[in-house]
Amino acid sequence: MISLTSPIETRAHRWPAGLKLGLLCLVTFGLFFVDSVLFHGVFLVFVVALYALPGMRFFKNGWKHLKILWPFVFIVVAWHLFTDELPLGLTVAFRMISAVGLANLVTMTTRLSDMIDVVHWLTRPLQRLGFNPRVLELAIALVIRMTPVLVSKGQSLTLAWRARSNRRSGWRIILPFTVLALDDADHVAEALKARGGLTNQERK
Amino acid sequence: MEKNIAYIALFAALIAALGLIPKITLGFGVPITAQSLGIMLCGTILGAKRGALAVLLLLLLVAIGLPLLAGGRGGLGLFFGVTGGFLIGWPISAYVTGLIVEKWRSGSITLVSVVASIVGGIFVMYLFGIVGMAIVLEKTFLESAALMTAFIPGDIIKAIIAGLLTAAIAKARPASLLSRQAKATS
Numbered sequence: 001m002i003s004l005t006s007p008i009e010t011r012a013h014r015w016p017a018g019l020k021l022g023l024l025c026l027v028t029f030g031l032f033f034v035d036s037v038l039f040h041g042v043f044l045v046f047v048v049a050l051y052a053l054p055g056m057r058f059f060k061n062g063w064k065h066l067k068i069l070w071p072f073v074f075i076v077v078a079w080h081l082f083t084d085e086l087p088l089g090l091t092v093a094f095r096m097i098s099a100v101g102l103a104n105l106v107t108m109t110t111r112l113s114d115m116i117d118v119v120h121w122l123t124r125p126l127q128r129l130g131f132n133p134r135v136l137e138l139a140i141a142l143v144i145r146m147t148p149v150l151v152s153k154g155q156s157l158t159l160a161w162r163a164r165s166n167r168r169s170g171w172r173i174i175l176p177f178t179v180l181a182l183d184d185a186d187h188v189a190e191a192l193k194a195r196g197g198l199t200n201q202e203r204k
Numbered sequence: 205m206e207k208n209i210a211y212i213a214l215f216a217a218l219i220a221a222l223g224l225i226p227k228i229t230l231g232f233g234v235p236i237t238a239q240s241l242g243i244m245l246c247g248t249i250l251g252a253k254r255g256a257l258a259v260l261l262l263l264l265l266v267a268i269g270l271p272l273l274a275g276g277r278g279g280l281g282l283f284f285g286v287t288g289g290f291l292i293g294w295p296i297s298a299y300v301t302g303l304i305v306e307k308w309r310s311g312s313i314t315l316v317s318v319v320a321s322i323v324g325g326i327f328v329m330y331l332f333g334i335v336g337m338a339i340v341l342e343k344t345f346l347e348s349a350a351l352m353t354a355f356i357p358g359d360i361i362k363a364i365i366a367g368l369l370t371a372a373i374a375k376a377r378p379a380s381l382l383s384r385q386a387k388a389t390s
Contacts, residue, residue: 003269003270003271004269004270004271004278004279005269021280024280028284032339065279065281066281068277068285069285069286072285072286072341075351076341088342091342092340092341092342096285096286096340096341099284099285099340100281100282100284100285101281102284103279103280103281103282103283103284104279104280104281106280107269107278107279107280107281108279110269112268112269112270115267115268115269116268118268119264119268135209138209138213139209139212139213139216139261140261140264140265142209142210142213142214142217143213143216143217143220143261143262143265143272144265144270146213146214146217147217147220147221147224147272149217150214150217150218150220150221151221151224154221154222154224171238171241171365171369174222174238174241174365174369175369175372175373175376177218177221177222178218178245178249178369178373179373179376179377181214181215181217181218181221182211182214182249182373182377182380183377184214185207185210185211185213185214185215185380186207186210186380188210188213188214189206189207189209189210189211190206192206192209192210193206197205197206198205198206198209
């Protein structure tokens with residue numbers, strides 16, 4: 001599975017993931033305490049500049065991830081034009097683009113393995129409460145492995161439906177799809193047990 | 205233990221896969237994102253705890269940068285945007301849905317699942333989603349709620365579908381309906 005990390009190596013790729021995530025939380029939290037439209041405008045320019053630094057290809061890639069925001073930006077600005085509070089509307093819109101933009105920047109510059117290390121670190125306090133981190137790691141690996149498997153099974157189901165009917169399958173396809181997933185889950189559970197299970201690992 | 209992990213992981217994968225298969229269109233042309241249907245099914249089939257854990261696992265993978273949400277979306281940005289509240293509400297939504305199915309055992313599974321999906325999958329999810337929107341957009345709760353009314357009919361249809369599917373799965377794979385097992389083997 002392809003992660004959303006940008007293949008274009010930036011300087012930020014080498015920064016510790018925990019630091020980036022911590023900064024992101026602090027900055028985003030801080031953005032909600034400032035109400036000046038000028039500040040948010042300047043900050044947005046700064047965020048756009050961050051996207052532009054690693055070059056054109058990185059910029060375009062990042063742009064694609066932010067496209068989901070435009071309908072909301074449009075609604076916010078239109079709403080505030082209507083209520084005659086344009087500065088407030090622009091503040092909200094700028095802040096939203098900056099916050100999502102920064103978060104997306106962290107995703108684009110942090111490798112999956114680094115992120116998993118952070119998750120590992122975050123769950124450390126839970127281990128004292130009897131939480132087994134290997135269970136979480138196994139579950140993550142299972143999802144990454146099984147999602148493409150299920151997608152291809154879903155596609156074969158859709159094809160099988162099309163071969164038999166000229167109408168669209170609609171929601172009915174979800175029933176056999178879910179049943180397939182449940183059967184897979186049973187098989188995976190048996191396979192895990194056959195290989196010694198999870199309780200064995202705990203004692204090591 | 206192994207069964208729990210396998211079911212939780214497979215359901216997380218199922219929700220992801222539901223977002224990646226071609227869009228499902230209802231009879232009268234309303235496209236539905238099957239993922240929120242997946243959240244409802246998580247609750248009705250896996251029950252409260254496992255359902256919520258499956259959704260949490262999916263969100264964790266989305267947060268660390270895997271494109272598992274509808275249309276190949278993912279990354280931290282989704283949690284900081286307008287829809288962030290909905291994502292935070294997802295696990296709680298699955299939990300409430302599952303809890304209702306677990307506790308209310310007298311009714312028919314179809315009816316119980318539809319009601320559970322409406323309470324958990326619509327009421328709880330909208331509550332979180334609307335609060336999230338109100339914070340990000342600086343609107344009042346009611347103004348944000350007004351923006352969402354257009355989606356309610358589609359979601360009610362989804363809840364009914366979730367109920368029908370749960371009943372069908374209860375027939376096809378009775379042993380897999382963990383929400384209604386006598387006592388969960390953990």
